Amino acid sequence: MVEMVPYRPLCIVDGCPKHAHGRDKYCSQHLHRVNTHGHPEQLPVTLKLAPYKQQITLWTASADGMKAFNAIVASYEEAAKSFQRDAVAAHNEMMTTGIRHNTMHNQVAEIVSRTSRLKDSRKTVTQLLALGLMLEDQPRSFRSDTAIFFQAVNVFNEDANVRKKLYSKQTGKIETVTRYGKKSARLHLGRWLMKNYVSLGIQLSRQWSKKLAQERREREELHSLIRASA
Numbered sequence: 001m002v003e004m005v006p007y008r009p010l011c012i013v014d015g016c017p018k019h020a021h022g023r024d025k026y027c028s029q030h031l032h033r034v035n036t037h038g039h040p041e042q043l044p045v046t047l048k049l050a051p052y053k054q055q056i057t058l059w060t061a062s063a064d065g066m067k068a069f070n071a072i073v074a075s076y077e078e079a080a081k082s083f084q085r086d087a088v089a090a091h092n093e094m095m096t097t098g099i100r101h102n103t104m105h106n107q108v109a110e111i112v113s114r115t116s117r118l119k120d121s122r123k124t125v126t127q128l129l130a131l132g133l134m135l136e137d138q139p140r141s142f143r144s145d146t147a148i149f150f151q152a153v154n155v156f157n158e159d160a161n162v163r164k165k166l167y168s169k170q171t172g173k174i175e176t177v178t179r180y181g182k183k184s185a186r187l188h189l190g191r192w193l194m195k196n197y198v199s200l201g202i203q204l205s206r207q208w209s210k211k212l213a214q215e216r217r218e219r220e221e222l223h224s225l226i227r228a229s230a
């Protein structure tokens with residue numbers, strides 16, 4: 001008798017030798033990356049952010065930099081407060097009516113209000129600006145637009161992620177897992193973070209390279225003047 005071996009397709013990522021996970025197109029590792037990082041081949045960028053955070057810290061050491069940075073922090077705190085109010089209103093409505101309005105805005109409000117309560121605003125703004133510097137400096141570290149939005153959310157939630165103890169079907173044990181929230185809500189939040197904070201980091205990076213080029217030109221002009229007079 002010929003035993004039927006169920007056909008299991010391979011993971012669709014180029015060169016990946018593993019079988020696809022369940023009914024998915026990806027193996028479990030690549031599926032995990034899609035869910036947490038927005039692309040099967042996207043690696044986390046949080047560890048590569050250190051030198052860019054340092055650049056932001058250096059920038060805030062100047063009076064102009066500090067003034068601009070404080071303005072961004074103030075606007076973030078304002079937005080966070082507004083999200084916190086919305087999250088409380090949604091919660092109160094649920095308590096009185098029993099209806100949970102799980103709209104996109106409410107989901108985003110919940111994530112922002114949680115993270116803004118758990119994390120120092122200056123730290124959050126520094127990380128998001130640093131992500132903008134990194135995006136401008138090494139765009140190839142980001143595999144797609146979705147991956148960029150997911151990285152913004154991961155950077156935003158770093159140190160403020162909700163860790164929950166859940167039963168894992170795979171191992172049969174209780175494991176601590178990170179609750180990431182719905183993909184659609186994270187995409188929405190990522191766009192918002194990109195538009196309001198990460199993009200400022202990109203602008204900053206462009207301003208700095210313009211200034212550096214200008215200084216280099218001036219130095220070269222000065223040198224040629226010295227050479228001409230010698």
Ligand SMILES: [Zn+2]
Nearest residue numbers: 011016027030
């Ligand atoms: Zn794979």
